[in-house]
Each structure stands twice: as structure tokens, then as C-alpha cells.
Amino acid sequence: MKLFPLLIIQTLILAGVVNVCVADTDSTDSWISKGEAFTDQGQFDNAIAAFDKAIAMAPQNSTILVLKGVALQKSGQYEKAIRAYDQAIQLSPEKEAAWLNTGKSLLKLEKYEEAVKAFSTTIEIAPEDEEAWVGMGDALISLDKPGRAAEAYEQALSIDQKNPKAWAGKGETLAKQGQYDDAIAALDKATTINPNDAYTWNRKGEVLAALGKLNEAASAFGQASSIREDPKILSAKGDVLLKLGRYSEAYAAFDKAAGYDPSNGAVWIGKGVALAGTGKKTEAIAAFEQAIARDPTAADAWYQKGVVLSGINRSGDALEAYDQALRQNPGNTEAWMKKGEVHASQGESDDAAKAFDQATDINPGDISAWIKKGDALVESGKYQGAMTAYSTALDIDSKDYDLWKKQGAVLMHMGKYGDAVVAFNQSLIRYPDDPSLWIAKGDALKNVGKNEDAIESYNRAIAIDPQNAVAWSSKGDAYKGLLKYNDALQAYGQALTINPSDNGTIISRNFIVNSTKERTIKG
Template sequence: MPFSSHEDHNLPLLKFESMLKTNDVYFFDSEDFQEIIHHYLDSGKVALAKKAIKIGLEQHPSSSDLKLLQVEVLVFENRFHEAEVLLNQIEAFETFNEEVYIQKANIFSKQDRHGEAIDLLKKAIALTDENADIYSLLGMEYLFLDNYEKAREAFLQCLEADMEDYAALYNVIYCFDYLEDFDGAIDFLNMYLDKNPYCEVAWHQLGKQFMSKKMYREALSSFDFAIYSDDTFIGAYLEKGRVLEKMNRYNEAIENYEITLSLDDPTSFAYLRIGKCHERLGNLDLAKKFYYQTVHEDPLLDKGWLAITDFYFKQRNYQKALYYVNKAINIDSENVRYWKRCARINEQLHFYEEADLAYQKTVELGNYELQTWLSWIDILLKLGEYESMVHTLLQALEFYPEHPELEYRLAGTYYLLSDGLKGRYHLKNALRHNYEDHITFELLFPGVYQMKTVKNIIADFKKAS
């Protein structure tokens, strides 16, 4: 039954759903079926979409558009072989249908055959003048292959078709960023803004590029233009606040962060930055207030808990610092930054066994910084755990071969374990790499340093040098 143009556009869908509830069979034209199927797919009702496709193909068995929607469902269900077979059937009759190549490319992409997907998308581009969406897909395929130059070219083609395709704009800048071509990004954005001078997104991105180059005045101007273009653009206020912090203009930074709180729901990031600004201004009570608001807003934000922990650490209130870092660890026990802070705080409180466990956890979670190893080893020295020291030092030397600070500590430990042969070997190795550091050796191992054999080794090395 045909519908007049003034009828409710939902009528085909309502009629189809009415048909499903009865034994009646209604006729729909191909376009109505496409509308119904798209509705179900967009709503995540795949089973109903499949039913509509089945009935649609029974009524319109030669409709390539319905078959392509069937392909879409097959791909969604990872039934790639069946989808390819159907696409080949469509291609045999419609060799110039770009959608066939797009769907084939989608299948290849899902199978990590990105090079083949790219070849198919290029064929699709050659078959149509409306190819902005295809260039977007092409750009994503190049990103999968880490070919950022080609990806950038593809996304630029999207922008040529539509200057306000902000997804493409972000992707172009992403490619520039990955290539660390900040100057290229700045030149591109300036050219873009010549054509689209009130694009707040472009001004915002330009400001971020200037931030990367530490050109803070230029960044500030860019964010001001972004705000002028859209005075509700929260991202621009946040970035402007960050720039003002870099310029030590903390009160102005606070004003910008506070604007974001009035424009939308408060964010933990804004609370945190306001707290940091107040702390730098010496407004400690206000800083503490905003740090607490940060973790109240987002209890899982590690930077918030670290800010409170560090706040009390700087005040030398180590007991409170320990309380909050342990609270953070209870929330996320795999956060290496929490354990690193925990180790330092326990060390200040002379809780050496707890510090030992915290440093061990820090390393287990992948923090292999030299200072972490040295701090852990020095804790073990205070505990008199010499065997554990040797084990830990040998681990550290795998990351920092023949590092003098580690070699001196290993030499001293072997002497404490009465292994003079190994002690002498590592002491000579340490002296060879950095003679001046033997002062640290004296401070850490005063008893060993006073040994006659050790003094002779150091004296002989000084004469030889």
C-alpha cells in the first residue's frame, strides 16, 4: 500500500511491527525496509533487523541495498565468509557499486588485513564523488598500520569536503602530534583558521601546539580566541588555566577553573588544579579543601589522593600522609605511584620493614628508576638484610650495568658478608667508573671503609690515576 508524502514518517515502522503481531503480510517498498532495518540496527535490535531483512529480500530479492544491509549484520556477527560470498554476488551484477568495496574493506580490516582494506577503499573512492566518509575510513586503516603521514593526507581530504568535520580535524592534529611535528601542526591550523576564523576547536588545538613548544603567550592568545568563538567552551578555559599556571599567574588560573565549575557539572580536574594553585599561593587551608573536593568528586582519581598525600608530606605530617596513601592503595593496589609514595613515607617514619615491602611492590609493578633501586637497597642496609641486598643489587645492575652507585653498594655488602674477593672486584669496578663516589661508600659503609685492605685499594687507585 503506497503512502502519501504527508503521512507520519514512522508509519512504515508501525505498520511493520503491527504485521509481526498478526498473521497478515503487508507489502513495503525497498526504501521502507531500509528505513526499518536502519532503525533496528541503530537501536541495537539485531534480531528484528534480521527479520526485516529476511522479509524485505522475500519481497525484493534483487535489492542490492537490502543485501548490503544483510552483509552489515553478517559482519557484525563475525560471519565474514558468508558476508564475502554475498558481496561477490552483488559485485558480479554491480561492479561500480562503491558500497561493495567499502563493506569488503570493513571485513578485511576486522581480520587485520589493513593493506588489502586500503586497496579496496581506494577503488571505492574512484567510483564516487561523495567520498569524504571513505577517506575517513582510509585514514583509520593507515592509523592501524602506524602510517601517520598517509593517515594525515586522508583526513585532510575529509576536511576539503567539509571544513567543519571536527572528527577529521582532531585526527589530523593527532597525526601531527604523533609525528612530533608541532611546527607543521601550527602552520596547518593557521591556514585552517584563515578559512574558518571562528572555529573554537581549531583555536583550542593551536593553543595546545603552542603549549607543546612552551610558547605560553601564544598559547594564551589562542585559548582566548577559542573562548571568544565560544564562551561556553570548557576545554579552552581549562587549558587557559594550565597556561596561566605555567606563567605563575595563579589567581587568574583559579578564575578560569572556577568558570568551568559554573558552566557544567564540577570536574575533579578543575578542583585539583584550583587546589594546586592555592597551595602555590600559600593558601594551605583552601588548597586542602579543594583536594578533598577532588577525591569526593572522583574517588578513583589517583592524582587527587597523591595531592592530599603530598600536601601532608610537605607539612611533615607523615602519619596523615601515610593514612591517605594507604586509603589510596585500598582503592587501587596496582597503582605504582601510590606504592612509591608509601615507601618514602614509611622511610620518614622509620618503618623500615613497611618501606621494604612498599619498594618491593613498586619494582614488581614496573618502576625501575635508579632512585627506586637505591632507596630500596639503602632500606635493606638499615635492616641488615645483606643477602637480600645482594639479590636486589644484582637485579638493579641488569637495568643499570656497572653503575658506580650500585657497584659501591654491592662491594660494601660483599665485604659485610665476608666475601672479600667479590667485594674487591666490585669496589675496583666502582672506582674505575667514578672515583669521587667513594665518599658515598664511606658514608654507607663506614666500618668497611676503615678496613686496611679497602683503604689500600682506594689509595692504589688514586695513585694509578
């Protein structure tokens, strides 16, 4: 009979324990613990929800707001993270972690001036916070202030000589200051200290790429991406591989990057360029269209699409793509150049010249634009304009010997034979074994009445190429100009032996033969 009250007592005790347990699982600390665990597991939405529960219970607790900010930051929600940190700072103005992480989020948002202020405040609160000094350096180097950045990295290293990020930052500043050997040494130090830090390998890759050490840069980015397959690292790796012409590997890097960040148009552009490099033109165009679908104002996507379209002879579509690129970026010299090349390939010389004219207006120092403008004007028969374009190009590079040959040909069209001789002589400095140049020079000399000098030029051509019928025929013309008809007939005979169907030579030879007969009859 006494057992019943005992059971009641035991039941009541157990109920109290259960209630205590339930209450405990719903406490502020328990939600904080859950949030931290979810953050460590990468379950950021669950972590944020847990921290919100904790904040609802303890709205004046700035630490919870910082923890929520970290979860938001790790999930890429940088603006929301900053708002959480701001709330923490309102409660605790000297909350070191809130200021530090605000700076980190601002770095991600590329708000470098604001990041400097946040890190400065962190350092005022905690002068020995090496992360803040590194962050300060990163912001300053992004603002192109390598001197101040170097000081920040040195401060971080004075606190911890084994901070790999500080060594990596120092390496980047040294590279910007032209101290390349020291830069590489600093980056090597960083990767030696922590060979498993993707950030450090990435910085090393960036510096090596800037120095033109592309193979080493590709290796560094490869190390970084093997540690963490971050889309930015993969894209940087892809860019370097494109420059190396390693298109299949570049495609693999961009393809992975697109998997992680499919909304990034730049990744699709890189993927398209890589596909074009492997000969997969249709797939490349589709990739560029993916980039355009994400951002219709992406000038580079339109430009690259135009390049591929022109390469498969879809000239109309290519011109439309270049026009779209130029609407977004009228200062794109390369787009104007490519547009001009398409017009030129279509025989639209005037339109080509106009496009090249735009290119030279934007970049007067671009020698290729001046040359192509000259070529288009030649095709239009506008020799004066062509000569001006070529002359401007020669002012940029007077040792472009191919260009001297073009200039000589234009001067011949204009009847400026003496100037043409000068131009051909310049070209002969580089190409003394080019028979066509000796013939061209000979023709110019012949046109100013210097037949003896012309014959010498033709003889040089014949010495290089004894079977050159044009040289023999031109030599005959020069002898004819000197009234040395027997020598002329001999030269014409050689030309016709090589090319019996050359009507010009036949007419010239027959003229001399007939003239000789008439003189004989009259005599």
C-alpha cells in the first residue's frame, strides 16, 4: 500500500529532470553551441537560425552577434555579416572581433578604404592583433599603396615571424616595388611555413603571373586549388593556362569554377576562350552566350564571341557581336581592330579604314592599327592616306622593315619614285636576299631614269633567283631605255625561256625587233 506514494514521488522527480533537460536544450548557451557546431560543419543557414534563437534570448549579447556575422561571412553574405557586426559594435564599441571581421568582409566587398578604417580601429583596440595588421596590408595593397602595406605586413611579422599570410603579403608588396627576387623569397617562406594554405599559394601564383613566370604561376595556382577549390583560384589558374596555350587544362579549371559559381559571367568567358582554343567553336559560342545571358553588358563576352564567329566565317554575326561589345565599351581598341579586319575580309575597304581610324584615335601608339588602316586605304586606292598611315607607323617603329616595303609600294603608286628607292633600301637592310625587293628598287630607279642603277638592282635579283622571269624582263626594259637593244633582246629572251607566255615581255621584245627591222629597211 505504501508503494503507490513512492511511485508518485519518483514520477514527479523524473518529470522535474525532464523539464530541466528540456529547459537546458532551449537555453542561450545551447543555441550558441548548436550555431558554432553548424558553422564548423558548413551548415551556415542552420547556424544563422541557431544564433538568431540565442539573440532572441539575449539581445544584449554582442558575442552572439559576432558569431552570427562569422556564419554569414563564411556563407558569402558579406553585407548581412557587416550589419551583424555593426549591431555588436553598437552594444560593445571596443569589440575587437567585430571590427576585425568587419574589415575582412569589407575586403571581400572590395571596399578597401572602409576596410582600412575597420582594421585601424581593431589595431587601436588590440595593437598585437596580427590578423588586423595583415588585413590592413591587404587593403592597402589593393589601394596600390605598397609602401604602407609593407609596413603593415612587417608589423604582423614582428608579432609572429611565422605568419604565412604576412609573408605572402610582403612578397606581393616587394613585387610591386620591383624587388622580384626578394618577393619570390618571401612567398617561398610563406609556403614553407604553411604548405597547406590555399591563400598563400594563390598570392604566390598572382605574383609569379605578374612577373610573366606563367608555368610557375600555374603550378602555384594548382597547389592552391588542390587545397581549396575556390572559384576565384580556379579562374586565376585558368587565365594563366590560357596564356600558356594549355587550353584543355584551362577548360577543366573554368568548368570547375563554373560548377561552384555558375552566375559568374567571367568564368563562362574563360571557359569559352578555352573551348575555342581546343577547336570547339560551337561550344565556345554557347559559353559566351551563357556569359551574356548573365550580363548582357559584358563587353568581353561579346568581343570573344565575335572573334570566334569571324574565325568560322560568320562575318555578319561577328560584326553584330563587335558592335555590341563597342556599345558597352567604345574604347576597346581590339574590338575596333577586329571589326576592321572583318570589313577588310569582305572587301569593304572604306568601312575597314573607318574602324581602324577609331582604333588609332583611341590608341595612337598602336602600330598595328596604323598599318592595317594603311592596308585598307591601299585597297580603296587612297594612296595619300595610306602613305600617311604607314609614315605614322614608321614614326613608332622605324625598324619595321616589312612596313618599309609597303611604304615603297605606295610611293610607287603615287609616282614618288625617289622616295620609293629610299623605302626599299630600308627594307633591304633586313631582307637583302629578297629578289622582289631588288626588282621593286630597280623599277623605282628605272622610273627616275637611272637605268644603269636599275640594271644593277635587277642583276642582284637574278643572282638570288636566276629563274625569275620578272627580273630578266625588267632588266630588258632598262636596257631598252639605254637604247642597248641587243642586251635588251638577250634579257627578254631569258625571260621568255622561263615564262614563254608573258605577253608584256613578248610585246617589248617584238617592239625592238620591229624597230630594228624598220631601221635596217630605211638604212
